[in-house]
Amino acid sequence: YNSANLAVTGGITATADIIAFLSDMRLKTNVTPIPSALDKVKAISGYTYNTNELAATLGVGDNSEHVGVIAQEIQSVLPQVVKAAPFDIDPITHASKSGENYLTVQYDKIVPLLIQAIKELSAEVDSLKRSN
DSSP states (O other): OOOOOOOOSSOOOOSSOOOOSOOOGGGOOSOOOOTTHHHHHHTOOOEEEEOOHHHHHTTOOOOSEEEEOOHHHHHHHOGGGEEEOGGGBOTTTOSBSSSSOOEEEOGGGGHHHHHHHHHHHHHHHHHHHHHO
């Protein structure tokens, strides 16, 4: 088991599962459902986009069409999943190399928000069905 960080320039392809962090209930305290998850999901959007010239100068743009979210939108509803962009972090000082503090999103960590929002929406639908 290696607990060091890995920094890679370019893509990573895995031929098996990638397992990250922990999910076992026995390793958690203060477990609480995400509050107002549906409102949080309504405050963010999914987008198609092309990277711009600035991204290309930073070595992270290829001008092809991508899909994704906006880190600043996610940060407003789920700040725990927004991190400093790896391309902008100095490996020694851990500070922003550019001074711009570019952001990225841990996409896998958005899934719990989506699950909770679906449950809230399902409860609303069930309530509407009962009232008819």
